[in-house]
Amino acid sequence: MREARARAGVPAKLVLVMPLASLLVVAAAYLLGSIPTGYLLVRLFLKQDIRTIGSGNIGATNVLRSGARGLGLATFVLDVLKGCASVWLGAAMAPYLMPNSPVRSVEALAALCAVLGHMFPVWLGFRGGKGVATGFGVFLVAAPLAALAAITVFGIILALSRFVSLASILGAASFPIFAWFLVQGEKPAFFIAVQAIVALLIIAKHHQNIRRLLSGTESRFGSRPQEGKPA
Numbered sequence: 629m630r631e632a633r634a635r636a637g638v639p640a641k642l643v644l645v646m647p648l649a650s651l652l653v654v655a656a657a658y659l660l661g662s663i664p665t666g667y668l669l670v671r672l673f674l675k676q677d678i679r680t681i682g683s684g685n686i687g688a689t690n691v692l693r694s695g696a697r698g699l700g701l702a703t704f705v706l707d708v709l710k711g712c713a714s715v716w717l718g719a720a721m722a723p724y725l726m727p728n729s730p731v732r733s734v735e736a737l738a739a740l741c742a743v744l745g746h747m748f749p750v751w752l753g754f755r756g757g758k759g760v761a762t763g764f765g766v767f768l769v770a771a772p773l774a775a776l777a778a779i780t781v782f783g784i785i786l787a788l789s790r791f792v793s794l795a796s797i798l799g800a801a802s803f804p805i806f807a808w809f810l811v812q813g814e815k816p817a818f819f820i821a822v823q824a825i826v827a828l829l830i831i832a833k834h835h836q837n838i839r840r841l842l843s844g845t846e847s848r849f850g851s852r853p854q855e856g857k858p859a
Contacts, residue, residue, distance in 0.1 A: 649721075649725035649726050650725075650726065650737065652721065652725055653718050653721055653722075653725060653726070653734060653737055653738055653741070654737065654741045656714070656717055656718075656721070656738075657714040657715075657717065657718055657737070657738035657739070657740075657741035657742045657745065658741040658742065658744060658745040659745065660710050660713055660714045660717065660742055660745065661710060661711065661714055661741065661742030661743060661744065661745025661746045661749075661762055662745035662746065662748075662749035662750055662751060662756070663706075663710055663745075663749075664686050664749050664751055664752055664756065665702075665703050665706040665707055665710065666678055666686040666687055666688060666690070666691045666699075666703040666707075666757065667679070667686045667752065669691070669699045669702055669703055669706075670691060670694070670696065670699060673696070673699060674696060674699070678690060678691060678694065679752075679755075681694045682694050685757060685758070686752065686756055686757050687703065687707070687757035687758055687760070687761070688700050688701070688703040688704035688707060688757075688761055689792050691703045703761075704761045707746065707757070707761035707762045707765065708761050708762070708764055708765035708768065709765060710742065710746075710762060710765065711739070711742050711743070711746075711761070711762040711763065711764065711765020711766040711767075711768070711769075712765045712766070712768055712769050714738045714739065714741070714742035714745075714765075714766060715735050715738050715739050715742070715765075715766050715769040715770050716769055717738065718734050718735050718737060718738025718739075719731055719734065719735050719738075719769075721734070722734035722735075730814060730816045730819070732770070732814060732815070732816055732819040733816045733818045733819055735769070735770045735819070736770065736816075736818055736819040736821075736822035736823075737818070737822070738766070739766035739767065739770055739822055739826065740822045740825060740826060742762060742765075742766050743759045743762055743763050743766060743826050743829060743830075744829075746759050746762040747759050747829065747833060757833075758796065758830060758833040758834060759826070759829060759830045759833060760782075760796045760799070760800070760830060763800065763803075763826050763827075763830055764778070764779055766826070767803060767807070767823070767826075770819075771803075771806075771807045771810070771811050771823070773806070773810040773811070774803055774806035774807035774810045774811060774823075775803065777802070777803075777806040777810065778799045778800070778802050778803040778806055779799060781795075781798055781799045781802045782795045782796065782798070782799030783795070785798050785799070786849060789848075790848040790849045790850065791841065791846055791848060791849065792849050793834050793837035793838075793840075793841065793846060794837075794841060794846075796830065796834060797830075797831050797834050797837070797838070800826075800827045800830040800831055801827055801831060803823060803826075803827055804820075804823040804824045804827050807820075807823050808820070
């Protein structure tokens with residue numbers, strides 16, 4: 629009788645524990661992703677607010693265009709690494725916090741939250757970057773071959789057009805396609821959905837760039853954007 633009651637109590641406990649465990653993964657990934665590396669580097673080394681320079685964006689492109697090339701590269705690398713760290717942490721927490729969920733689903737949850745953290749950091753009034761480097765970082769762990777294929781598309785488009793925005797948009801759009809064919813093993817529905825969601829979020833964050841690309845007024849890589857215009 630006691631054993632039957634114990635077994636009956638397991639689902640009820642899971643109903644309470646699983647949402648809490650998910651929240652822990654969400655919070656950890658979001659907070660890691662929300663670290664505003666470009667803002668912090670420029671504030672630390674140049675004693676300036678990157679939000680008042682160039683386009684005002686905190687991402688690597690604007691840091692680079694501000695003239696601080698080393699800081700721009702460092703911003704890109706650190707944004708990639710915080711994306712990687714978020715998914716690594718999610719995978720490490722999965723067996724303990726969400727043992728009944730596929731690891732790839734937990735990785736996808738962490739990936740989505742890290743990208744959202746970068747785009748909407750609580751520390752800067754929810755005004756962050758466009759998620760390209762962090763998006764690359766999360767999928768470099770969750771779907772490495774697809775991420776490398778997508779960054780190759782980015783590099784080719786950038787070399788041909790010198791438009792960082794166009795390269796970012798097409799690189800993001802290509803990722804779910806590469807992931808569908810290159811990811812081996814189990815591919816839970818949530819894992820697939822997050823790939824498309826992150827790609828769409830990155831593209832949506834470039835809506836002003838898309839307008840300028842269509843009107844022929846977008847800045848090319850190597851040139852300084854006009855003051856106050858997003859990069």
